[in-house]
Amino acid sequence: MSARDAILAAVRANRPQGDHPLPELPIFPFAAEGGLVEPFLRNLEAMGGHGVEGGDIEGILRAQFPQANVIASAVPEYRGNRDLAQVSAPNDLADVDVAIVRAEFGVAETGSVLLPDTALTVNAVAYLAQHLVVLLAPDAIVPTLQEAYRRPEFHRHRYASFHTGPSATADIEGVLIHGAQGVRSLSVVMCPLKTGS
Amino acid sequence: MSGSEEPRRAEDGLPALLHEDLHTADDGGARGSGGERLSHGEATSRPLQPPAPEPQPRGAKLYHRKPVDHNEAAQRFIDAPRHAKMHDERLWDLRQKRDGQMHGLPEWEDLRELASTIKQHTLSNLGDYLEQFESQAKANGIHVHWARDGAEHNRIVHGILADHGARRLIKSKSMLTEEVGFRDYMASVGIEVVETDLGERIQQLDEEAPSHIVVPAVHKLRSDVADVFARELGTDPANDDVHYLAEQQREKTRPLILEADAGMTGANFAVAETGTFVVCTNEGNADLSANVPPLHIASIGIEKLIPRITDLGVFIRLLSRSALGSPITQYTSHFRGPRDGGEMHIVLVDNGRSARLGEPEFWQSLKCIRCGACMNTCPVYRRSGGLSYGATYSGPIGLILDPSFDRRRYSSLPFASTLNGSCTNVCPVKINIHEQIFAWRKVLAESHDIGWSKQAMMKAAGTVLSHPTLYRASIATAEGALKLLPDFMVANPLNSWTARGRAMPDAPKETFHQWYERTNGGKEEPS
Numbered sequence: 001m002s003a004r005d006a007i008l009a010a011v012r013a014n015r016p017q018g019d020h021p022l023p024e025l026p027i028f029p030f031a032a033e034g035g036l037v038e039p040f041l042r043n044l045e046a047m048g049g050h051g052v053e054g055g056d057i058e059g060i061l062r063a064q065f066p067q068a069n070v071i072a073s074a075v076p077e078y079r080g081n082r083d084l085a086q087v088s089a090p091n092d093l094a095d096v097d098v099a100i101v102r103a104e105f106g107v108a109e110t111g112s113v114l115l116p117d118t119a120l121t122v123n124a125v126a127y128l129a130q131h132l133v134v135l136l137a138p139d140a141i142v143p144t145l146q147e148a149y150r151r152p153e154f155h156r157h158r159y160a161s162f163h164t165g166p167s168a169t170a171d172i173e174g175v176l177i178h179g180a181q182g183v184r185s186l187s188v189v190m191c192p193l194k195t196g197s
Numbered sequence: 198m199s200g201s202e203e204p205r206r207a208e209d210g211l212p213a214l215l216h217e218d219l220h221t222a223d224d225g226g227a228r229g230s231g232g233e234r235l236s237h238g239e240a241t242s243r244p245l246q247p248p249a250p251e252p253q254p255r256g257a258k259l260y261h262r263k264p265v266d267h268n269e270a271a272q273r274f275i276d277a278p279r280h281a282k283m284h285d286e287r288l289w290d291l292r293q294k295r296d297g298q299m300h301g302l303p304e305w306e307d308l309r310e311l312a313s314t315i316k317q318h319t320l321s322n323l324g325d326y327l328e329q330f331e332s333q334a335k336a337n338g339i340h341v342h343w344a345r346d347g348a349e350h351n352r353i354v355h356g357i358l359a360d361h362g363a364r365r366l367i368k369s370k371s372m373l374t375e376e377v378g379f380r381d382y383m384a385s386v387g388i389e390v391v392e393t394d395l396g397e398r399i400q401q402l403d404e405e406a407p408s409h410i411v412v413p414a415v416h417k418l419r420s421d422v423a424d425v426f427a428r429e430l431g432t433d434p435a436n437d438d439v440h441y442l443a444e445q446q447r448e449k450t451r452p453l454i455l456e457a458d459a460g461m462t463g464a465n466f467a468v469a470e471t472g473t474f475v476v477c478t479n480e481g482n483a484d485l486s487a488n489v490p491p492l493h494i495a496s497i498g499i500e501k502l503i504p505r506i507t508d509l510g511v512f513i514r515l516l517s518r519s520a521l522g523s524p525i526t527q528y529t530s531h532f533r534g535p536r537d538g539g540e541m542h543i544v545l546v547d548n549g550r551s552a553r554l555g556e557p558e559f560w561q562s563l564k565c566i567r568c569g570a571c572m573n574t575c576p577v578y579r580r581s582g583g584l585s586y587g588a589t590y591s592g593p594i595g596l597i598l599d600p601s602f603d604r605r606r607y608s609s610l611p612f613a614s615t616l617n618g619s620c621t622n623v624c625p626v627k628i629n630i631h632e633q634i635f636a637w638r639k640v641l642a643e644s645h646d647i648g649w650s651k652q653a654m655m656k657a658a659g660t661v662l663s664h665p666t667l668y669r670a671s672i673a674t675a676e677g678a679l680k681l682l683p684d685f686m687v688a689n690p691l692n693s694w695t696a697r698g699r700a701m702p703d704a705p706k707e708t709f710h711q712w713y714e715r716t717n718g719g720k721e722e723p724s
């Protein structure tokens with residue numbers, strides 16, 4: 001018998017007694033009177049992210065990363081100097097200082113942004129870059145993770161990742177370090193989607 | 198509310214330290230843009246003073262065909278007071294942070310109930326969900342393999358790597374690969390394995406197993422890490438600054454990541470509906486492992502299945518809150534198929550899980566989502582360190598998982614518990630952990646091939662729990678310890694914790710009951 005058939009036969013033979021129906025999932029309310037942007041930004045900051053309420057991308061990049069040499073952009077709002085479409089292997093991106101991408105949506109409850117493969121062009125750019133800047137449309141924020149998982153993205157994309165703040169570790173004595181392996185900082189810029197783009 | 202304990206509070210409203218001498222004003226950890234101290238991830242909620250260096254106590258000594266002597270290793274951990282205090286403090290802090298998250302979510306108990314019910318449903322229809330997962334994953338272009346046990350898993354992965362001529366594999370933390378002895382196997386066939394999680398990398402370089410399923414190096418002080426890195430990575434042995442150590446690791450690991458031939462991850466969840474698997478990390482190291490090399494292999498235990506994508510809305514909400522007291526991990530990544538030009542393999546591993554499914558008393562342990570909350574709250578675990586269990590899994594969840602891998606070797610572990618029920622109360626998927634521990638005691642006591650005398654069993658949990666200062670702190674924080682302890686257990690020899698000096702070498706002067714009455718359940722006495 002193949003391993004597959006043996007395992008399937010064993011789990012069927014050992015099926016636990018009793019009736020265990022699959023529950024319906026209720027949606028629990030999320031208390032946010034003044035809209036979702038404020039709790040989103042607050043929760044993002046608590047996770048070590050940096051929220052920017054708006055402004056021009058050029059100015060934000062210049063102010064935050066004056067030293068940046070290599071900027072890879074996956075958004076029409078900013079022209080970087082590294083074309084992600086021309087990357088032949090992910091490790092070509094090892095020298096990227098700043099990557100700029102657009103999130104599909106945000107989650108107020110946690111301050112997370114969803115970055116699918118199509119938004120990244122090369123998945124690895126979101127981890128190999130030293131810093132990550134994410135554009136998020138203020139009207140693309142859902143209240144909680146429960147609503148987030150009702151969205152279609154999870155059925156469409158081969159890869160999609162919630163980023164909530166930068167790469168972090170406190171594996172040594174509980175001291176928090178940003179930039180454990182991936183990006184050292186994550187900024188989320190509130191930036192409406194341009195109509196037509 | 199279940200799992201809730203009212204902690205002593207300091208003036209700033211945060212829970213008071215268990216060990217006041219660890220207090221400090223600043224630990225140099227990351228701050229937010231407003232200058233405020235951050236405590237996301239596994240960071241402590243208040244800064245702790247680094248204790249002066251002290252030799253690291255090592256884990257249980259393993260002998261062929263002999264039960265692990267948890268007691269002996271626990272004693273050595275207790276005898277290293279700086280390690281023991283820091284360990285206790287950090288884990289208790291994770292537990293307090295978890296409570297804070299729970300209080301912030303009115304639907305907490307509903308979510309736990311849902312998580313438990315979804316897992317029970319999946320496990321009792323596991324054959325169908327595994328088939329659905331397999332066919333969806335295949336339709337998405339993923340290669341799916343099946344492994345009956347650890348050896349088969351290792352052979353399959355070796356085969357995939359050999360087909361690609363892969364010499365170096367980068368991987369993220371996975372308890373399953375610990376369980377199956379993956380790194381040792383790969384070393385034996387000449388394939389280099391590089392762990393990319395900081396804590397796991399420390400443990401790999403020090404040739405130790407992870408001592409905790411979420412924070413693998415939590416038993417180590419910064420001075421221990423500085424020693425390991427100086428020895429293995431050539432860093433400055435005199436520099437034990439945490440920023441320096443973390444940055445050195447980043448710099449030394451990155452070239453290995455960039456040049457790796459293959460990447461490996463585990464999975465926290467596998468979704469039958471879409472063939473997706475989900476990996477949660479704080480460092481982003483799983484995403485590097487998966488997205489930089491051309492080949493990605495994911496090792497997934499068959500119990501990780503859940504039916505629907507929407508079920509993630511329950512589990513992701515619970516996982517990091519329970520594990521770290523953080524609303525979510527920094528990265529929650531959903532893999533549904535290989536990227537263009539990449540190749541993706543899944544190995545579905547049984548390794549004893551299907552057999553456990555058939556054990557009426559123990560099958561619910563398969564609901565476990567490996568959050569570690571039961572470990573953080575366990576007084577024995579916090580005081581003895583994970584390596585004292587001498588097993589892949591330690592703490593309460595370890596007590597009920599390990600004996601099913603090797604009954605004889607781990608026969609003493611189910612006795613390393615107070616049965617106070619705190620583990621059960623914090624478990625996000627409502628596993629009746631302390632009842633299963635008790636059930637294992639019965640199984641092991643009735644089993645003749647173990648070679649344990651009743652006295653030796655009693656001694657097993659003796660050391661940690663017979664030190665008044667040690668268990669005082671633990672009990673002071675354990676919710677309703679007595680309420681949860683039925684009378685019959687108190688007089689039962691299987692419950693070694695209440696044996697009160699009958700067979701214990703180091704019995705407390707004051708019995709637990711006397712102490713409990715005198716201090717109003719620990720509330721009137723600082724730990």
Ligand code: SF4
Nearest residue numbers: 565566568569571624
């Ligand atoms: S048994 Fe429960 S509390 Fe312990 S690790 Fe598993 S899920 Fe978490």
